[in-house]
Amino acid sequence: MLYGAIEAGGTKFVCAVSDENLDIKERVSIPTTVPEETMTAVFAFFDQHDVASIGVGSFGPIDVNKKSETYGYITSTPKLAWAHYNFLGALTERYDVPVAWTTDVNAAAYGELKKGAAVGKDSCLYITVGTGIGGGVVIDGKIINGYGHPEVGHILVRKHPEDTYGGACPYHGDCLEGVAAGPSLEQRHGIKGHELGAKHKAWDIEAYYLAQAIMSYTLILSPEMVVMGGGVMKQTQLFPLMRASFEKQMNGYVATPPLEDYIVPCGLGDNAGITGCLLLAIEEVN
Template sequence: MLFGAIEAGGTKFVCAVSDKELNILERVSIPTTVPEETMAEVFAFFDKHDVVSIGVGSFGPIDVNKKSKTYGYVTTTPKKGWTNYNFLGALKERYDIPVAWTTDVNAAAYGELKKGAAVGKDSCLYLTVGTGIGGGVVIDGKIINGYGHPEVGHIIVKRHPEDTYEGTCPFHKDCLEGVAAGPSLEKRYGVKGHELEPTHKAWEIEAYYLAQAIMNYTLVLSPEMIIFGGGVMKQQQLFPLMRESYTKQVNGYVATPELEDYIVPCALGDNAGITGCLLLAMEEI
């Protein structure tokens, strides 16, 4: 029995096929161009494999509300050609099999809970910090959706006292994504984040915003673990800085696990999303 997975990102699609033990038998990376081109390559890949279900974790925003007329669509994305694209419908038209549908970060959160950093726990929040900021939430072993899916990267945060940058988010300017995603570092300092020295003031400011977000997520969701992925979080000096800033900001108000076990890097790395998609494909049947 074979299972399929699609981790659909704004830059590339990763498609994979595995057996029930999660042994990946084949995997490909496909550039994200326009739907007609990208999906043609997706179909060419899965046409070769007799999969019984597919799990999809897609860039967004997407419609995850099964009562909605546009359930399964990519909605208000700025990605050229993908606005209001019926992603799930295209897959269902091609393959008469069950398809699990969620966001890429939800899939990554699920992968980390079942096979990564949060194994043995019932809840976690996964946050990716890169070109943008997005997050997925799993509570009681289930991905959290409501009318839509959480957009935890766009919460409003207080300004760092030394930060005057207006923010990069085209919708909200200085929301969390606007002040802490990768492009904000480049706009402030004129170089990409990985070119800054580990001791640069930028990382203290970055940690302040991320720690503030952690406090908000803790107060609202109280997950057992908060897991970070994405390109910005490859700066390992951020983790002690975030823990220190979180301690100051929460000021003893709520209890959490030891911070070294609460604020952690992802364990599956770039495989978190595809692992989650495969697990969701298995559960779909």
């Protein structure tokens, strides 16, 4: 039996087909342009495979509320061509199979819990820091949704004392994403983040914001592990800086696991999302 997965990102869609052991039989990458063009390529891929189910992790925000009239839609995304697009409806109209529907970061969190850095845990928080900041939450082995899904990148943060940058978020200005996502590094310092030296002051400021956010998530969710992914987190010097800043800001208020085991890099790398989607597809029919 084969299972399908779609990791729908803002830059590219990754589509894959695997067996129940996650042995991927075929995988493609499709540019994210406009729905008509991108979905035509998605359909061309899955038309070749007889899958029992499909797991989708999509960029968002998306509607995950099954009671909503727009369940399965991409909603208020800044990618305007995809705003209010009935993604789930397009898939179920084309394929008469069950479809698991969640965010790309929820799928990545689930992948990391089951097959990545958080194996053996019952809960984890996955945070991706790149062009934007997003996060997925798994508690007691289940992806957390409510009326909507978590948008951890848009919490408000206290400004770093030395940071005069106004923030890049078009909705909130200096929320976490506005001051700590990739574009903020470039706009604050005039060059792309990966061009900054490892000892540049920028990373102290970045670590301060990320640690502050992780402190808030810790106080609210108390996950067993915080897994960090995305392009910015490939700057490995951030991890000791974040842990030190987290310890200082938390100031001993609540206990956590040892920070080297609590704030960690993702175990699956760029495969976290597609792995989670495949796992959700398999569970949809088993």
